[in-house]
Amino acid sequence: MTEGHDVNDRARQLVEAAAQLFEAGVMSHSGHANLSARLDADRFLLTPGFVRGLRPEQLATVGLDGQLLAGELRSVSAEIITMHSLVYRARPEVGAIIHTHSPSATAFAVAHRPLPCRTEPMLRFGQPEEVPVVPWGPRGSDVSVRGIAKVLEERATTSAVLLANHGLLVFGPDSAATAHLVVAIEESAEAEIAAAAIGGAVDFPEGALAAVRASIARVSA
Numbered sequence: 001m002t003e004g005h006d007v008n009d010r011a012r013q014l015v016e017a018a019a020q021l022f023e024a025g026v027m028s029h030s031g032h033a034n035l036s037a038r039l040d041a042d043r044f045l046l047t048p049g050f051v052r053g054l055r056p057e058q059l060a061t062v063g064l065d066g067q068l069l070a071g072e073l074r075s076v077s078a079e080i081i082t083m084h085s086l087v088y089r090a091r092p093e094v095g096a097i098i099h100t101h102s103p104s105a106t107a108f109a110v111a112h113r114p115l116p117c118r119t120e121p122m123l124r125f126g127q128p129e130e131v132p133v134v135p136w137g138p139r140g141s142d143v144s145v146r147g148i149a150k151v152l153e154e155r156a157t158t159s160a161v162l163l164a165n166h167g168l169l170v171f172g173p174d175s176a177a178t179a180h181l182v183v184a185i186e187e188s189a190e191a192e193i194a195a196a197a198i199g200g201a202v203d204f205p206e207g208a209l210a211a212v213r214a215s216i217a218r219v220s221a
Contacts, residue, residue: 010037010045010175011056014096017175018051021100026186028101034077036062036084037096037175044088046081049074064088079140086145087171090152096175098182101167104189109133109162118201119191120212121184126159126172128209131185136164160185 014037021027036046045059048071060071064085068078084097108115108131115131117123134151137143148169151161159181160170168185172178195201 007039007045007061008056010039011059013037013175014045014047014059015054015056017096017098017179018047018054020176020179021098021182022052024183024186026100026102026183028103028106030101033098033100034080034084035096035098035175038088038094043069044084046073046077046084048072049077082140082145083148083169086149087152087169090149091171093173094171095173096178097169097171098175098178099163099167099169100182100186102182102186102189104193105131105162105168105186106166107193108189109167110165112164115162115185115189115192116201116203117188118203119184119188122181122188123204123209123212124216125181125184126177127181127185129155129158131160131162131168132158133162133164134169136166139166 014035018035021033027033031052033051034047035051036044038044042064043061046062047054048058048060060073061069062081063069066081066085080099087094087097105115112133114133117127117129122128132151132155134147137147148161159172160168163169168182170178170182170185172181192201
């Protein structure tokens with residue numbers, strides 16, 4: 001596959017992931033989000049400052065060094081280049097990143113409360129542990145980025161973090177998988193809040209993750 005085809009495919013997948021988030025109803029009233037997809041060791045695609053009605057040709061190409069290489073970015077997206085670059089550098093296996101203000105997940109971020117893993121979709125789609133909270137820092141600031149870096153170092157297997165008083169940051173192997181995890185986390189946050197009204201959520205039994213993996217393996221065999 002040529003580089004041009006690869007870029008086009010990644011762009012199309014990123015646009016489809018953005019549409020999936022709206023279709024799933026996990027976006028905030030404003031629809032605010034930013035999404036990116038890794039192109040290679042040095043570059044990634046980034047949404048231009050809006051995601052509703054996004055088209056592939058509107059995506060910008062950005063270097064991991066923070067330089068805008070192609071396309072245009074609104075200031076609202078330029079501020080978060082460092083955040084996306086940091087995750088790609090810290091996690092070489094990550095192929096896509098999504099940041100949203102999904103309402104129920106953001107409630108946990110505002111409360112500075114980690115989101116437990118108590119729903120099967122979180123087990124299945126890449127977050128078989130609690131989603132940790134990154135201490136607050138101004139959007140795109142060194143304080144915020146250092147906080148994310150510290151949590152990623154301390155929690156080497158997490159695929160998501162809650163940004164205190166802000167929102168949700170999720171990363172995965174590709175755009176579709178990352179979008180699936182955003183949906184799973186938002187649904188889990190909704191369930192946690194609802195369960196609190198009827199006595200509180202209950203942890204999985206010991207060995208739940210292994211059981212889910214065995215079930216998936218049986219179907220895939």
